[in-house]
Amino acid sequence: MIDQWYVQDTRAYVGNSMLWHAKRKSGYTTNPEEAHIFTGEEAFALHASRSTDKPWPKKYIDSKKTYHVDAQNVDDNVTK
Secondary structure, three states: OOOOEEEEEEEEEEOOEEEEEEHHHOOEEOOHHHEOOEOHHHHHHHHHHOOOEEEEEHHHHHOOOOOOOOHHHOOHHHHO
């Protein structure tokens, strides 16, 4: 079994979306497809250094994903 984990920043949500450490550890994202995939060792070391960073098994989170429309990608002028 491959040891893959996402790490949530529990200090904030965006709407009702969880906030994940982004790929290459470059900021944060609400999209698991853009989230960094950690090993268990990396994820739990991060949690040990900052308790608000919560490790989640990738397989579990992937089973909970839903799709949505990102308001940042919608052009209000399309309907005019």
